[in-house]
Amino acid sequence: MSLIEIEKVSKKFGAVTAVDRLDLTVQAGEFLTLLGPSGCGKTTVLRMIAGLEIPDAGMIRIKDKTVFSSREGIYVAPGKRGIGLVFQSYALWPHMTVFENVAFGLQVQGAERKELEDRVHTSLDYMRLRGMEKRYPQQLSGGQQQRVALARMLVTRPSIFLMDEPLSNLDAKLRMEMRAEIKRLHWEAKATTLYVTHDQNEALTLSTQVAVMNRGILQQVASPHQIYRRPANLFVADFIGSPTINFIPGKIHREGGDLIFRNESLVLPAPPEEGLAGKEVTAAIRPEDIRILPREKGKGLEGEVYSVLPAGAEVILQVKKGSLLFTIRVMGEVSFEMGEKVYLQFPPEAMVFYDQETGNLLYPFREQGNGNRAI
Amino acid sequence: MEMAESFKVWVNRFRFRISQPHVVLGILLLLLLLALVIIPFVQMVHDTAVWQEADTRLSRAAKPGEWTAFHYLRVFSGRLSKVIFYRPLLHSLETSLAISFLGMALGGLLAWLVVRTDMPFRRAVAVFAVIPYVLPSYTLALAWLDFFKNERIGGAAGIYQYLFGVPTPDWLAYGFLPIVINLSLHYYPFTYLLLSGALVSIDAHLEECGEVLGASRFTILRRITFPIVLPALLSAFILTFSRALGTFGTPYFLGAPVRYFTLSTTIYSNIVNRTPAVAYISALVLILISIFILYANQRLIGSKSFVTIAGKGFRHRVTPLGRFRYPAFFLALGLILLGVFTPLLLLTWQTLMLYPNDYSLKNLTLHFWIGKSDPALAEGESGILRNLQILGAAWNSLELSVLVALVTGLTGIFIGYVAVKGRKTWLAALVEQGSFLPYLIPSIAFGAIYLSLFTQPVGPIPSLYGSFFLLVMVCMAKNLPFSARSGISSMLQVAGELEESAVVAGASWAKRFWKIILPLTLTGSISGFILVFIATMRELSLIILLVTPSTRTLTTMTFRYVEQGYAQFADAIIVLIVLIVVAGEFIARKLGKREIA
Numbered sequence: 001m002s003l004i005e006i007e008k009v010s011k012k013f014g015a016v017t018a019v020d021r022l023d024l025t026v027q028a029g030e031f032l033t034l035l036g037p038s039g040c041g042k043t044t045v046l047r048m049i050a051g052l053e054i055p056d057a058g059m060i061r062i063k064d065k066t067v068f069s070s071r072e073g074i075y076v077a078p079g080k081r082g083i084g085l086v087f088q089s090y091a092l093w094p095h096m097t098v099f100e101n102v103a104f105g106l107q108v109q110g111a112e113r114k115e116l117e118d119r120v121h122t123s124l125d126y127m128r129l130r131g132m133e134k135r136y137p138q139q140l141s142g143g144q145q146q147r148v149a150l151a152r153m154l155v156t157r158p159s160i161f162l163m164d165e166p167l168s169n170l171d172a173k174l175r176m177e178m179r180a181e182i183k184r185l186h187w188e189a190k191a192t193t194l195y196v197t198h199d200q201n202e203a204l205t206l207s208t209q210v211a212v213m214n215r216g217i218l219q220q221v222a223s224p225h226q227i228y229r230r231p232a233n234l235f236v237a238d239f240i241g242s243p244t245i246n247f248i249p250g251k252i253h254r255e256g257g258d259l260i261f262r263n264e265s266l267v268l269p270a271p272p273e274e275g276l277a278g279k280e281v282t283a284a285i286r287p288e289d290i291r292i293l294p295r296e297k298g299k300g301l302e303g304e305v306y307s308v309l310p311a312g313a314e315v316i317l318q319v320k321k322g323s324l325l326f327t328i329r330v331m332g333e334v335s336f337e338m339g340e341k342v343y344l345q346f347p348p349e350a351m352v353f354y355d356q357e358t359g360n361l362l363y364p365f366r367e368q369g370n371g372n373r374a375i
Numbered sequence: 376m377e378m379a380e381s382f383k384v385w386v387n388r389f390r391f392r393i394s395q396p397h398v399v400l401g402i403l404l405l406l407l408l409l410a411l412v413i414i415p416f417v418q419m420v421h422d423t424a425v426w427q428e429a430d431t432r433l434s435r436a437a438k439p440g441e442w443t444a445f446h447y448l449r450v451f452s453g454r455l456s457k458v459i460f461y462r463p464l465l466h467s468l469e470t471s472l473a474i475s476f477l478g479m480a481l482g483g484l485l486a487w488l489v490v491r492t493d494m495p496f497r498r499a500v501a502v503f504a505v506i507p508y509v510l511p512s513y514t515l516a517l518a519w520l521d522f523f524k525n526e527r528i529g530g531a532a533g534i535y536q537y538l539f540g541v542p543t544p545d546w547l548a549y550g551f552l553p554i555v556i557n558l559s560l561h562y563y564p565f566t567y568l569l570l571s572g573a574l575v576s577i578d579a580h581l582e583e584c585g586e587v588l589g590a591s592r593f594t595i596l597r598r599i600t601f602p603i604v605l606p607a608l609l610s611a612f613i614l615t616f617s618r619a620l621g622t623f624g625t626p627y628f629l630g631a632p633v634r635y636f637t638l639s640t641t642i643y644s645n646i647v648n649r650t651p652a653v654a655y656i657s658a659l660v661l662i663l664i665s666i667f668i669l670y671a672n673q674r675l676i677g678s679k680s681f682v683t684i685a686g687k688g689f690r691h692r693v694t695p696l697g698r699f700r701y702p703a704f705f706l707a708l709g710l711i712l713l714g715v716f717t718p719l720l721l722l723t724w725q726t727l728m729l730y731p732n733d734y735s736l737k738n739l740t741l742h743f744w745i746g747k748s749d750p751a752l753a754e755g756e757s758g759i760l761r762n763l764q765i766l767g768a769a770w771n772s773l774e775l776s777v778l779v780a781l782v783t784g785l786t787g788i789f790i791g792y793v794a795v796k797g798r799k800t801w802l803a804a805l806v807e808q809g810s811f812l813p814y815l816i817p818s819i820a821f822g823a824i825y826l827s828l829f830t831q832p833v834g835p836i837p838s839l840y841g842s843f844f845l846l847v848m849v850c851m852a853k854n855l856p857f858s859a860r861s862g863i864s865s866m867l868q869v870a871g872e873l874e875e876s877a878v879v880a881g882a883s884w885a886k887r888f889w890k891i892i893l894p895l896t897l898t899g900s901i902s903g904f905i906l907v908f909i910a911t912m913r914e915l916s917l918i919i920l921l922v923t924p925s926t927r928t929l930t931t932m933t934f935r936y937v938e939q940g941y942a943q944f945a946d947a948i949i950v951l952i953v954l955i956v957v958a959g960e961f962i963a964r965k966l967g968k969r970e971i972a
Contacts (some may be wrong), residue, residue, distance in 0.1 A: 079882065080881065089872050091872035092876075095893060105881065108886065
């Protein structure tokens with residue numbers, strides 16, 4: 001069942017188009033992450049779903065109820081949308097105790113005293129904040145503040161959790177802990193979660209679906225695996241993955257009976273797809289997919305080690321071939337010399353090809369999973 | 376069909392937009408600004424170009440209510456224009472300029488000594504250096520009169536004559552020189568505060584770079600430090616100049632006895648002499664000069680504001696004064712003694728003297744504070760603490776100041792809310808800019824503007840002249856720029872996610888404002904509230920034209936007593952005001968970081 005439906009929603013701030021005719025549906029129970037560089041419009045999408053920002057055009061439905069429509073003139077206030085929201089700054093009210101912060105939403109709804117106390121305590125217990133009721137936010141650690149913000153969101157039992165970069169104010173260690181906490185929360189509460197982040201690691205580890213945005217336009221919606229393995233276009237391919245993917249510009253030629261990919265420095269087998277012949281393309285391959293062959297075999301593409309960057313469990317190599325510079329990730333402790341000759345192999349099954357003109361994925365074709373929502 | 380659809384979308388978009396709380400509030404604030412500033416201003420300009428009732432005395436051609444250039448011709452090119460306009464204009468400009476330069480020199484020197492040298496007792500000097508600014512601007516003028524007064528005006532002569540046995544020469548007692556000295560001593564804290572702020576926030580690295588490159592101390596001061604603090608210095612100049620231009624008390628007390636009039640005092644005397652149009656034109660000229668100066672300031676400084684707020688624990692370079700350490704301290708001490716302690720002591724002493732002109736100890740009395748009515752003294756008026764008129768005025772002053780502080784502070788918070796929530800919308804920009812308009816209008820001109828509009832009924836509103844409400848309005852309008860600024864800065868930390876969390880929780884706007892916004896901004900605005908209270912408590916220039924016997928305040932009572940020659944009463948009231956104001960200042964400083972109005 002689709003829980004949130006967004007249709008042709010646009011939002012401008014002055015001359016800047018923050019979100020441009022966005023279509024997106026979120027299924028019940030999903031953990032969908034909006035991912036993109038800063039200023040791509042992801043937070044605006046979240047705020048429009050929450051009702052904090054009023055779109056210029058389009059329609060938003062939550063649980064089959066229209067909460068915004070520019071045509072019909074419908075706008076439902078945030079408090080009536082059945083959502084909970086956690087901000088990047090946590091936005092805990094500094095003049096209220098932990099208890100008062102969490103109880104506020106229930107007070108507004110006019111809950112009975114007894115029920116209010118029970119529910120606040122349940123919520124605080126769940127977030128392991130028992131005994132902190134009388135403290136003020138400033139007296140808590142960053143992680144505790146984060147948990148108060150989550151408790152405040154949970155207490156009104158929203159069916160949708162909205163989270164705007166909730167972990168970016170925490171240090172690296174706490175962030176790992178809270179990631180686990182949030183994933184657990186999603187699983188236990190069975191609430192649909194919409195999560196905004198610019199951190200691709202966070203997106204890939206937490207989500208069931210990732211929606212990548214750039215400059216107000218939705219680039220791709222797919223599972224984390226798909227996003228990583230089959231990026232829909234050059235932007236997504238480049239944005240996802242660290243170190244970044246290798247791009248190799250070239251052209252597909254017919255030679256004899258076969259199609260081959262050729263550029264000034266190398267020749268590779270091209271995908272067996274007739275329509276591609278004669279096209280200017282960009283081939284792409286992840287750093288961990290390029291293999292380095294044992295040198296005695298003397299096969300593969302000969303390159304020269306340009307730089308060696310050991311990083312504990314892995315080594316990042318830069319290898320120069322003609323005008324190309326490949327980034328290669330080699331697992332384990334392997335030693336390379338600067339300037340050393342190495343022999344590279346590009347496994348055909350790991351290669352993806354993009355149309356240089358449109359920047360879109362040509363091969364392998366994107367699987368049509370999860371509705372027809374991409375691009 | 377397509378057209379109709381997109382029209383519907385457009386209408387809905389507009390509807391959504393204007394139904395947001397900050398938009399509704401913004402429109403209300405615009406209307407308020409219209410009523411408080413724009414309409415009165417337009418009315419005043421209108422009155423300068425229309426025959427007045429009172430003009431029938433001046434010209435046979437006068438047809439009250441019809442358009443005429445009579446007033447302009449009379450002021451700018453008439454037979455009397457030299458007396459009623461050009462000379463006062465010259466006096467205004469020469470005093471304001473001299474006050475600005477002297478104030479900048481004193482304040483600048485003090486700022487440098489306190490922030491950048493090893494002068495002893497720097498902290499104590501810093502505390503006392505700003506007190507003159509807290510006092511009513513004419514406090515010093517009254518003390519000056521107590522000391523230098525001669526027989527030219529009523530009452531006994533001052534201490535000078537008592538000591539030297541000769542009357543004080545007029546040039547020392549009244550006119551240009553005393554006005555400049557007294558107001559410079561009152562206004563130098565502007566430069567002191569702005570410049571010490573700028574000097575503190577210069578990154579020491581900027582100067583150290585110069586040092587590493589081999590520049591001498593003087594070169595560093597001239598090529599690095601001075602250009603960086605120049606914008607602050609210019610702002611101090613502008614601020615002092617425009618305040619000096621609009622101030623009324625000191626130029627009146629010290630200038631009127633020798634007919635040394637400035638534009639601000641001619642505005643007053645023209646109103647009193649029932650030639651209001653002349654007063655309004657003079658007010659208009661004052662406003663134009665103010666606007667021109669602020670505009671020039673914008674052009675000169677523009678984006679060249681180098682000084683940024685520095686992080687904590689900032690380190691700056693200290694210049695060792697060597698053998699000048701103590702001389703520098705005595706210089707600062709002298710300034711403080713001259714600007715604060717001597718005048719206050721003199722005023723207090725005066726209030727304790729039974730007969731003026733007798734400086735012996737047996738002449739001391741508390742009669743003017745707590746004495747019962749005695750027909751032999753001061754026409755039988757009782758001491759100020761049992762004088763019903765004065766107590767009534769004190770009550771008016773307190774009521775006015777508290778009310779203005781609350782209303783202005785609250786309006787400032789609303790303006791802050793609109794400005795911050797609506798950032799980048801034209802409505803918010805209009806409200807923000809509009810709230811700074813009163814800044815352009817010198818105090819005495821503001822009073823004149825209100826006088827022109829509210830002496831008659833305006834539409835459904837009856838004539839407000841003589842009402843307490845009018846005083847609240849004018850004080851609120853004049854203090855708005857300051858409250859708006861403090862409202863915006865405290866709102867920057869509150870509006871946004873803290874409010875939005877409450878929106879998501881389903882709280883109504885009223886609930887959000889009451890439970891979240893107000894409690895959070897209040898802590899940041901209390902010192903602002905008190906500063907408006909202080910400003911209103913000592914306000915004279917703004918309300919002198921609007922006060923009637925039933926709405927008298929302490930300041931206007933002082934004014935009356937000075938005019939009648941009862942120095943003891945006048946001084947006693949001033950001492951009372953100073954006590955209230957200094958207490959307020961002390962509380963404000965305890966409560967929060969100091970800001971400058």
